[in-house]
Each structure stands twice: as C-alpha cells, then as structure tokens.
Amino acid sequence: MAAISIRNVDVVFGDRVEKSLALLDKGSSRQEIIEVTGDVVGVDNACIEVQEGEICVLMGLSGSGKSSLLRAVNGLNAVSRGELLVQDGDQMVDIATCDAQKLRHMRTSKISMVFQKFALMPWMSVLDNVAFGLDMQGMGKEARRAKAMEKLEMVGLSEWKDKLPHELSGGMQQRVGLARAFAMDSDILLMDEPFSALDPLIRSQLQDELIELQQRLNKTILFVSHDLDEALKIGTHIAIMESAKIIQHGKPEEIVLNPKTPYVADFVAHTNPLNVLCGRSLMSNTCDLEASGDQLILNQHDNTLIGLDREGEVVSASRQGLSLPLLRWSEGDDIEQLAESLLVIASPDISMRSAIEIRYKTGLPLLLEESGRLVGMLSDKDFYHALLGKHFMVDEA
Template sequence: MSAVVQIENIDIVFGNNSNKTLELMDAGGTRDNILSQTGDVVGVHDANLQVNEGEICVLMGLSGSGKSTLLRAVNGLNKITRGKCLVRDGERMVDMGDCDEATLRHMRTHRVSMVFQSFALMPWLTVLENVTFGLEMQGMSKKERTEKATQQLKMVGLDKWADKKPDELSGGMRQRVGLARAFAMDTDVLLMDEPFSALDPLIRSQLQDELIELQERLKKTIIFVSHDLDEALKIGSKIVIMESAKIIQEDVPEQIVLNPATEYVEKFVAHTNPLNVLRGNSLMTPVAELEVRDGLHIAGDGVSLKLNGTILDKAFVDGNEVSVLKWDTNVNIDTLPKDVVLLVPLDISMRDAVEIRYHSNHLMVLEKGGECYGILGDHHLYHALLGKHFGNDEDAAA
C-alpha cells in the first residue's frame, strides 16, 4: 500500500525554549518536568505514523494526549519543532513543516481539507455558498463549482436546503454541510477533528454510518480524531492511541481490543462493545486444539466432526449424523432444521454469530475456501461479552 501521509519522528513544542525542551525530551523528561523547567508544553513527542491510501486512521486518547495537535501538523496549522510530516502531492512528497507559503497554500487547497468540530460554517453564506467557497479558492468557475457543490449536497441529502442559511439547520445537518464542503474539495487527505462529538448520540451514529458509506464510494485517506473508542472501532481501519503526547499503540481495531499494549490501553478497551469489532477467527477454538476420539474431533455439546484433512466430511449430534449447511446473510435462520451444523465464514462478525445463536442452537464451524479452521459456540461468545477475549492464558482456558 502506498503512503499518503508519512509522519517521521515529529516533535511539537509550544513555547519559547524549544532547544532546551528538546534536550530534556531526549533525556527522558516528562511533560510536567519540562513544563516546570522551561515553561514549554510538549504537544507531540517522537511520533511516527504512516497513513496509506484509502485508510481511515483514527487518532484517539484522553484530552491533552496530543491527538489534535498531531492532526493539525498534517495541514501545517501546528508548527513542527523537529521531524517531518510528508504528504503526497502527485509523484512527490511535500514536507508540511518545511515548505514555502505558495506550496502550503497549494497543499491546503488541493491536497488536504479539514472538517472541524464546530462546523466552521460562515453564517452569512447559504449552504450552497459555504460548500462552493473552497472551490472558488481553487479558481473553479462559478458554473462548475455550483454543479459540483450541488452534487455533494445531494450526496449528503441536503440538496433541497441549498438556499438556507446555517442557522436554519440542525447540528447534524450543519455537520453534513461541513462534510459536503470537505468532499467537494476533492483533496487526497481529509482531516476530521472530533467532527461528531458535539452531536446527540442518535445523530452521531447516523453520521458515522454515512461517513462509512461515503468512504466506500470515494476511497479518501482520512485522519480522524476521536476520544470515543466505540466510534474509533466502528469507523477506523487503523487506530492510533496516544498518551502524554506519545503514540503508545497503533494497530487494526480488532488487535487493539484483543492485545492492548499497556494498562492505559486496556482500560480504554475494557468497556467497549465487542459486538462491533471482534470476529470469529479471534474467538474460535482452532480445529487443531480439539480432542480427537475414534477418528472424530470433539466439538462439545454432543457435537463431533469427521474431517477429511481440513475439509468437513460429516457432523454428528449425540452420535447421530446431522446436516451440514453453509450459512450466509441470505439464510433465514428461523427455517433451519433443529439439528444442523453451520459452516460460517472465518471472519464472521461477532454480531452475526450472536444473532445465529440467539435464533438457533447451531454450532458454527468456521471455514475459508472450504477449509475448516475452528469452532464457535456459546462459551466463546460469553467469554467475549464478559471481556475475557484478552488477558492471560488462564483466562483464555477458563
């Protein structure tokens, strides 16, 4: 995958004694210690991050962790004290911390756009004029920018509100205008600084869904700041967790939940909803770990499996052969026979797996390409719901 944003050893210091502060940072000084000695605030400390084309990278952490500070370095709003922030511009990479005003203006106009938490709409302009404003700065003709802005407003369901002023819209609608304005710019990188945090939970969830749907169509590279882990797990293809100005873990959502790197991260994930992130291959008991008795793999609950290599040949419940059916989202669970073993995708979502178990008593065998990898039953799902999908070996074996 090709990098669109490359952050290399970035330090950001706010204050007038950056040279002394950098020395203290290199010596392992804490933020509080540095503040007391120099009066400077360490915003970001030695950050390294690569964001690839088409990714939604979510920066998260507690207030003051440095996530918004790092985000704003990507479009040059925060000055980089040391290190590089490279953003792709065609065939070259531009260092946003070391470029002239003309290049910075070009990058902000054509390569990087931003959606703010406070909407940042101009109250004296109509909805349509707010969306066309950035396009006018790009030098686009009035006819072309009106057509493009109208198309973007239609995409977010606001084309009938084009002539209204921002104060005539709800908070959720105004945030949609902000999204339309950012997407209309057609930049490679979209920066979103807690854009949904001021909204009601229902509207927030709806806009998250809409962002995911838009991303599936537009394939932008998005860096999204959030303090809400459930939001991060829902929309992010990569999550970066920050603490005290440092990146402490970077991984795909499922691995953040399954393998928290520190106690700080573990506390973050302790109360998250596993239904939204975990998948069957993380919850299952692998076939290789099943007891084999008289040529059969014992799956529990009276179920045993006869395998031909890695292919499921037959299934038995209490010694009686039962059907093996392949499940997909089009299957009506309520019409399945009582005794049946289901073949389900290896990466089935936990939500789908719970739905299957809720409507039936069917054991699930996880497969990919016809090969069986493991089994999934009630105790796997209970462990995940109780937060025991990560931890020590004793927890895993319980």
C-alpha cells in the first residue's frame, strides 16, 4: 500500500501562480515563466508513489526541485495544483487541501523531518533535544525522557545524554537528529540531505546505520540526495529530477541498467556498480554456453566443463580432465574461507561485490542457480563490462 501518493503535483513560488500554471500547460520552460511572471517553478507535474516501508530517494542537481517536492509532503511548501496524499491509518489525507488542524496532526503524529543542518536547540541537552517533539505532543516529562533515552541508546549516544549539541561532533549531532525523528514514532520520515555536510567516512557510516535502523523499524522514508552513489546504496527506489520534473523513477538496478535519457545516463556512468548491480543483471545466460557432448563449456582455453542433471542442476565439473569440487554459497557465508580451484554456485541475486570477491578467491567463473536450475554464469568479461559502464543502454523512446 502506498504511504505517499503524489499525483500531478505542481509547486510554484510567486504571486502569479495561476498565470504560471497556464504557461506550464502550454509547455513554457522554467526560465520562460520566470521572465513572464517572475514566479519560480519548484515542481512540475510530479507523479510518484512511495510504498510503506521503502526508502525512496529524490535526487538531482542543485535546483532540480527535489527539496521543493520533499517539503511539500509535510506542507512546508504549498501545493499549487494536484493531489499529495499521505497515509493516516485507513485513510489518505490530501496535504494540498487539508485544514490547519489536520496538517498539525500529520506533522506531530505521522510525519517527521530530519534536516541537513541538524536543527538542534543549542541550549538544550542532547536528551531534551530528542524529547522535544514529544513535549510538543503533550507527553509527560518522565515518559518522554524515557522514550528519548531509548532512541539515544538505539543510535549509540546514551552516554552523551547530558551534553550540549556543541560538545558533539557533526556525525553525533546528526545521530541526535535521527533519534529525535525516531522518537516521534512517525510512520513517515522526510530526510533533506541529512548527511551531505559530513565528512565522507562519517557519511558512509551513517548511511550504513540508517540501513540497519530501517531493517529494524521499517519506516517509510523519503530521502533527498544529490549523490547517486548514496541513493544507490540506501534507496529501495530512486526518483531522478531535472528542471523540476521527475524524469525517471525505479529500482536502483533499473536506473543503472536502463537510463531513460542521456541526462540519467551521464549520472549512472560515474557510479560505482559494485553498490547496486547483482549477478542476474550481469550474467551470461545458460543458453549462451556452448555444449561439448552432454556437458557445457565454461572456458575453452583450459577445457573447464560442467555437467547438469535432467532438471538443469549442476552436478559435476572438471578442468583439463580433472574433477573440480563444487560449493553452493549463500549471501553472508564467509568468502575468506574459499580456496582456489573451487567452483562456486550462488543465487543470481548475489551482489556484484561478493561475486568479484569469490572470483578472486577461486580463480574460476561463478555459476548461478535458481530453484535448483542453472540460469547463468559470471565470467571476467561480465565483470569488465560492468566496471567499464557497458552494462546499460539508453532508452531512446
């Protein structure tokens, strides 16, 4: 079920909104509208659904409209036209048209926001900063401090509860902001480039912590970023924006493999494929392997062969006439224990990073099975294509 449903949403900043919307309908560009009306188009006909429990990343260059759209979800930016529906129990509330009382309810009970600049009260202790939103909800002092302490423990800052914000590092301050948002127990978190002001090492660590927390808490998160590697790492889905428009929305792997425009292709051409691609998207299919009698050829140069049973499951392997041991590997198994000349069989959903590590340890291609049947193989050629950015084609349609 969708937690957020954005339907044909326009956000225009200025005094001549109706005129600007009419110009949008006629196909005028943002610059043309500025010249005619003086208004700024922040969001142009955005359509997107964010499902419960997913992390959807809005990304694009500065000025693309991603923060303008994010801030419309909790009413910080007014919707000029369209529907912006947010789940509230069994009903959907249109943020574009709801009254002030309902909007206040959504902000205090259903939607929390984590800002780039932390937005901590400098005169309050860390614990009181985390408890601040609960105070606004009217929760008693003892109860809210207990709940705030629970969230501080969750982000590893319980020992800093009595410190002031300026006594914490930037990464620690951002953890306080996360704890404050989680303390509200809101179903939806809005995160506006929360890690962009931090050093790369701290940013990567907080990304990992957010992923871990999300696995435990299962919130719906709308996350703004200008960093595609960050988006690919944390996002369940990614929406790329350009000139106030959403130009592509999909799973990270889909964005990398099938960029719909040259603009998106330029973005993905500079990403690290290790963070997003999996075996299924890189593999050579079983039907592409040549046969040698009742066996399939993995490598003609050293005569590496595999044998399948009637159901298509790998049952034997050999190289230069000598038998090769088989090992079925699952994500999370110890790669360091693998040895040379061991033919590994894994799921086609294996990450590219794990697949490359296995190839390095064993010196052999990687076989991929699904439901007990060989579906493909990962060889050096498949890895090289991915690393060189030759794994996608731009959709010209």
